[in-house]
Amino acid sequence: MSNAKNHIKGRGAQKKVHNRFFEHSHELRDDFLNYCASEGEEAQSSKTSLIDTFPKTIVNKVNSPDVGMNYSLNPYQGCEHGCIYCYARNSHEYWGYGAGLDFEQKILVKRNAVELLEKKLSSARWEASPIVLSGNTDCYQPIEKKLKITRKLLQTFLKYRHRVGIITKNALVQRDLDILRELAQDNLVHVNLSVTSLSEETRRILEPRTASIKKRLETIEKLSEANIPVSVMMAPIIPSINSHEIMPLVKEVSERGALGVGYTIVRLNGAIGGIFRDWIKKTMPDRADKVLHQIESLHGGSLNDSRFGTRMKGEGEFASQVAQQFKIAKAKYLKGRERTVLNCDLHEEFKNGQMKLF
Known part of the structure; x- marks a missing residue:
């Protein structure tokens, strides 16, 4: 159970963290916190701010062999x-910000x-x-409803x-069914919806400002009914939090029309390890140590793993059990379903924005 007294409502990270590239850091001192409490003021703002940027390029080459994409685009x-x-x-x-609350509150x-x-x-x-x-951050996060860049x-x-491929955990993708249908007619789009758990309680604490599980399952169904290829990513699997849900989750999304299900094992590289440790001790103090030790068992005794080939799937007995469960689940619930190979042949004819006549 979470410690409500220390929990920042509506946020994942529960603190600001130091940017490792900066020489100086900021600290919230007890005397300042006591002053804010006595005056009824917030010690730090919980509001989200938007920061306009104008990059020189937008399509990024992806060199990692683990993520299954050649190029990504993050608006x-x-x-x-x-x-x-x-x-x-x-x-x-x-970008000059922290990986904790800054990541959620300062959107570029x-x-x-x-x-x-x-x-x-x-x-x-x-x-x-x-x-x-969305190779990096979700293209359908809340501000997209207003800005419509995606x-x-x-x-x-x-x-x-x-x-084009899409990765999201937001039901807002339904807004663009009209465009997605047209893309799908020429076999030009595939949607990957992230569904980490079937439990709404788990969703709220892991992913506080995402679409509900009910809305995500509905989204899979609506995409499938519109003949838009949709698959599901159970990412990440976290021991003792959602690791027991593999079979029921694959069954549920298969019944909604998903063509396939993939997964990754949780890894907590860089600043994320400290952020996650602070979060779980405040949110799930009764099982925090157990979960952290189990994550370490997946990565050779560390929360961190950057090695290609093992970082996404983990290693050891628990990782083997997860892989076996997915193998059984796919054979039982997704047998005969194939992910469509998308079409790259039309673009040359439309390179000037309209079909070439000659």
Whole structure:
């Protein structure tokens, strides 16, 4: 059970953390906290702020052999979803912010994302290759409802008949069913929906500002009914938190129309280890030590693992049990379903934004 007294409602990370690239750090002193308490003031703001950025490029080459994508595109940096385990937290330090609360409260908006994508897709040197939205942070996080950058990006992919993948845990993707249907007609899109648990209580503490489990299952169903290819990622699997849900989760999403299910094992690299440790001791004090020790058993005695080939799946007895459960679950609930290979052949004809006549 969580310690409500110390818990910051609506946030994953429970503290600000020092940026390792900065020489100086900030500390909340007890005398300042006592002053704020006596005056009825907040010691630190819980509001989200948007920061406009104008990068020079938007499509990123992905060199990791573990993540299954060649290129990614992230219209936002930082993510208000607040998933406590998120590997992208570390990347916020490169922008000059912390991986803790800063990651959830300071959202960088790439205002020229659409123009940069159009420039890339219309380039004579660009050869069609899969581009995945949300390789780092969710393209359908809450601010997208207002800004609609992701929707405009999808319209650009459609205009140039270019293949696109989507990774999200937000039901807001349903808003763009009209564009997704058109992309799917030419076999140009695949949606990967993240479903970490079937328990709403678990969802609320792990991923505080994400769509409910009910809405995510509904989203899988609606995408499937619209003939839009959809798969599910159970990512990450965390021992003693959601590790017991593999069989029922695969069964549930298969009944909703998912074509496949993948998974990753939790890994807590960089600043995330300290953030997660602080979070679980405040949120689940009764099992904190057990969970932390089990995570360490997956990564050779450490919360951290950066080795290609093992970092996503872990190693040891527990990792083997998880892999075996997924093998059984797929054979039982997903037999005969295949993930469609998307089309990269149309783009050359539409490189100027319309079909070539001659």
